[in-house]
Amino acid sequence: MIGLWSVPLLFALPLALGILTLLATPAWRPRLSLAGLPLLLAASAAAFLDLALSGPGIYRLGDWPAPLGINLNVDGLSAGMVVMTAVVAALCAAYARSYLRDYPASASFFWPLFWFLWAGMNGIWLAEDIFNLYVGLEVMGLAAVGMVALRATPQALAAAMRYLLAALLGSLAYLLGVALLYGAYGTLSMAGLQHVAADNPTTQVALALIILGLLLKTALFPLHAWLPPAHGGALTPVSALLSALVVKGSFYILLRLWLVLGPEVTPAFTAQLLGVLGAGAVFYGGWMAWRQHLLKQLVAYSTVAQIGYLFLFFPLVTGTGAEAARLAWDGTMMMLVAHALAKAALFLSAGNLILAVGSSQIGHLVGISRFRPLSLFSFGLAGVSLMGLPPSGGFTGKWLLLHSAILSGQWWWLIVLFLGGLLSAAYIFKVFRMSFREGPQIDRSVPPPLTMDVAAMILAASAIVIGLTAHLPLHWLRAGALLGGG
Amino acid sequence: MSLRAGLAGLLCLGVTLALGWAVLERPQPAENLPERVAGAMPDSGVEHAVTAVLLNFRSYDTLLEIAVLLLAVVVALALREAQPDRPEPMGLENPLLRAVMAWLLPLILVVAGFLLWAGSYQPGGAFQAGSVLAAAGVLLRLAGVTTAWLDNAALMRTGLALGLLTFLGIGVVVMAPGVPFLAYPPEYAGTLILVIELTLTLSIGLTLISLFRLTPPYADDPDDARSDREARP
Numbered sequence: 061m062i063g064l065w066s067v068p069l070l071f072a073l074p075l076a077l078g079i080l081t082l083l084a085t086p087a088w089r090p091r092l093s094l095a096g097l098p099l100l101l102a103a104s105a106a107a108f109l110d111l112a113l114s115g116p117g118i119y120r121l122g123d124w125p126a127p128l129g130i131n132l133n134v135d136g137l138s139a140g141m142v143v144m145t146a147v148v149a150a151l152c153a154a155y156a157r158s159y160l161r162d163y164p165a166s167a168s169f170f171w172p173l174f175w176f177l178w179a180g181m182n183g184i185w186l187a188e189d190i191f192n193l194y195v196g197l198e199v200m201g202l203a204a205v206g207m208v209a210l211r212a213t214p215q216a217l218a219a220a221m222r223y224l225l226a227a228l229l230g231s232l233a234y235l236l237g238v239a240l241l242y243g244a245y246g247t248l249s250m251a252g253l254q255h256v257a258a259d260n261p262t263t264q265v266a267l268a269l270i271i272l273g274l275l276l277k278t279a280l281f282p283l284h285a286w287l288p289p290a291h292g293g294a295l296t297p298v299s300a301l302l303s304a305l306v307v308k309g310s311f312y313i314l315l316r317l318w319l320v321l322g323p324e325v326t327p328a329f330t331a332q333l334l335g336v337l338g339a340g341a342v343f344y345g346g347w348m349a350w351r352q353h354l355l356k357q358l359v360a361y362s363t364v365a366q367i368g369y370l371f372l373f374f375p376l377v378t379g380t381g382a383e384a385a386r387l388a389w390d391g392t393m394m395m396l397v398a399h400a401l402a403k404a405a406l407f408l409s410a411g412n413l414i415l416a417v418g419s420s421q422i423g424h425l426v427g428i429s430r431f432r433p434l435s436l437f438s439f440g441l442a443g444v445s446l447m448g449l450p451p452s453g454g455f456t457g458k459w460l461l462l463h464s465a466i467l468s469g470q471w472w473w474l475i476v477l478f479l480g481g482l483l484s485a486a487y488i489f490k491v492f493r494m495s496f497r498e499g500p501q502i503d504r505s506v507p508p509p510l511t512m513d514v515a516a517m518i519l520a521a522s523a524i525v526i527g528l529t530a531h532l533p534l535h536w537l538r539a540g541a542l543l544g545g546g
Numbered sequence: 547m548s549l550r551a552g553l554a555g556l557l558c559l560g561v562t563l564a565l566g567w568a569v570l571e572r573p574q575p576a577e578n579l580p581e582r583v584a585g586a587m588p589d590s591g592v593e594h595a596v597t598a599v600l601l602n603f604r605s606y607d608t609l610l611e612i613a614v615l616l617l618a619v620v621v622a623l624a625l626r627e628a629q630p631d632r633p634e635p636m637g638l639e640n641p642l643l644r645a646v647m648a649w650l651l652p653l654i655l656v657v658a659g660f661l662l663w664a665g666s667y668q669p670g671g672a673f674q675a676g677s678v679l680a681a682a683g684v685l686l687r688l689a690g691v692t693t694a695w696l697d698n699a700a701l702m703r704t705g706l707a708l709g710l711l712t713f714l715g716i717g718v719v720v721m722a723p724g725v726p727f728l729a730y731p732p733e734y735a736g737t738l739i740l741v742i743e744l745t746l747t748l749s750i751g752l753t754l755i756s757l758f759r760l761t762p763p764y765a766d767d768p769d770d771a772r773s774d775r776e777a778r779p
Contacts, residue, residue: 068727123729169624195610206621212628246575265568
């Protein structure tokens with residue numbers, strides 16, 4: 061049990077660093093943050109080690125038992141998310157340190173917001189209590205909105221406002237559902253609800269509100285309109301954090317609650333409907349990404365598309381056999397982690413390319429392959445995972461989903477996986493076609509700082525490597541899972 | 547537009563009906579949480595159930611809620627700093643308000659102190675006391691009373707963060723004997739909760755005052771908003 065003391069550190073440390081960076085002068089904020097990164101990485105590693113050595117466990121905050129107090133849940137999924145967050149956030153922080161030098165002093169508020177965001181995300185991964193999840197959602201959501209607004213241009217403020225309204229509507233719908241469940245069952249603990257929740261109108265209305273609220277927060281098609289301006293218009297490290305991690309927060313809650321309540325109380329078509337919306341997201345997001353003229357907008361629409369794949373989880377685990385459900389679980393986990401790594405890499409390398417040519421237009425990338433091959437290579441590697449080409453994490457994830465779809469006889473999802481991959485290839489190659497075209501013979505591009513290229517490269521390479529060693533992360537993510545494989 | 551309004555109206559009606567149905571049809575809870583709270587009250591360190599739930603049984607939720615409040619001010623600070631500086635209005639030209647304030651201010655402070663103290667045995671506590679404190683700050687601002695310490699950025703930020711910092715610090719320190727985060731020893735629970743509530747009152751009050759003060763001046767004037775947009779790079 062070496063890691064149990066590390067569990068509260070996962071949110072206490074980032075909160076403390078958030079306060080410290082708020083109190084420090086702007087010049088000290090990045091320094092303090094870089095000093096804090098190893099501490100939080102160590103705490104995340106300790107939590108993971110604890111899971112590996114002593115298995116899933118429960119942490120009782122304040123030493124009160126569950127319906128009275130709040131439990132934290134350390135299982136494979138939550139520890140995996142904690143580690144994924146640590147890796148992506150640490151690399152984004154290293155990138156942000158160099159990137160923010162060119163931005164006005166108000167951008168130094170990035171650091172307190174960054175730490176609060178991390179605390180909120182870790183709070184969500186560990187939560188076992190549906191009201192506590194709401195508070196975690198608020199911490200994460202408000203920090204994310206603040207980060208979008210940091211640029212302080214009229215467009216950024218408008219995007220942040222739109223994001224805020226969508227996020228608030230989503231969390232209020234979620235909270236209404238929580239209130240109904242609490243009124244009906246007298247407990248907020250997920251384990252408790254799993255025991256007592258029954259199929260009745262209250263549970264159904266509550267779950268419908270919760271699902272709708274979380275879909276809006278996850279930006280699932282057709283509720284995605286707030287995402288592209290917010291993710292595409294933010295400062296580049298913010299875009300990466302938002303697309304890679306923040307949208308996963310609400311999806312994660314949906315997944316957990318579905319496993320607790322979903323199949324028993326929802327009508328049979330709900331899971332299929334979620335899958336159909338996911339398919340719509342894959343097609344519409346991919347098509348819109350291909351049509352964009354601004355590089356970061358293209359990447360943002362790619363997020364809309366990639367979110368769609370995660371929702372194939374619901375039809376593939378509901379009412380299918382144990383083996384199909386296990387494959388769907390593994391595939392979704394792989395897609396989730398691989399997308400986090402690849403999307404962060406894609407945004408960071410897009411930021412490097414934009415910095416190099418001094419323009420966010422895709423058309424201005426002409427000839428850049430000759431001068432900035434490293435930035436372009438990271439973009440390409442990340443693209444390989446998004447397209448689902450072997451041996452990337454994206455490929456492994458899609459392969460597992462494909463097997464699950466065949467096993468459960470739902471062949472129609474194969475079309476989504478196949479056409480979605482083609483669409484991703486279309487928008488990734490749109491960027492490549494431009495950059496390989498012969499352009500000016502003289503290098504007028506500005507070299508981005510080495511840290512920024514390296515951060516993007518590490519993330520992109522991880523998205524590939526995780527596909528090669530998929531059995532290890534999948535083994536850990538399955539520990540203590542509520543379904544199949546155990 | 548009327549079509550959109552009609553659709554929105556239908557949607558609202560649908561949600562209301564669904565909510566009504568869900569509430570009317572709700573089952574009797576199998577779990578009796580109030581009974582459990584009553585059973586654990588002797589160990590909570592306070593005599594009022596709401597305070598016990600907020601600051602002991604479910605103190606982690608409250609900790610994160612305080613973080614949300616601080617976060618709101620951080621975002622406001624960042625946005626305010628990104629705005630161009632301009633002279634701020636120094637309150638209303640109203641001598642009567644100043645005269646009334648001289649009478650009201652001591653009363654407001656006493657009420658805030660009472661609400662904070664009352665929280666341990668009857669409805670009250672840090673959130674209510676903090677809001678009353680904030681009302682005093684807002685009135686002072688409207689009366690145009692200059693308060694140098696409110697304009698001292700470092701002091702202000704320390705005050706804003708004090709509540710969360712104390713809460714977090716106590717949560718970590720009590721872990722020393724090998725108990726979980728925020729598990730107060732029963733014999734000190736009352737004192738620790740009082741210390742947390744005291745600092746929370748101050749920070750909540752300052753948070754609400756800051757949100758009021760950080761509003762950019764003249765933002766409601768459309769002409770001014772336009773020139774503001776043009777002035778930005």
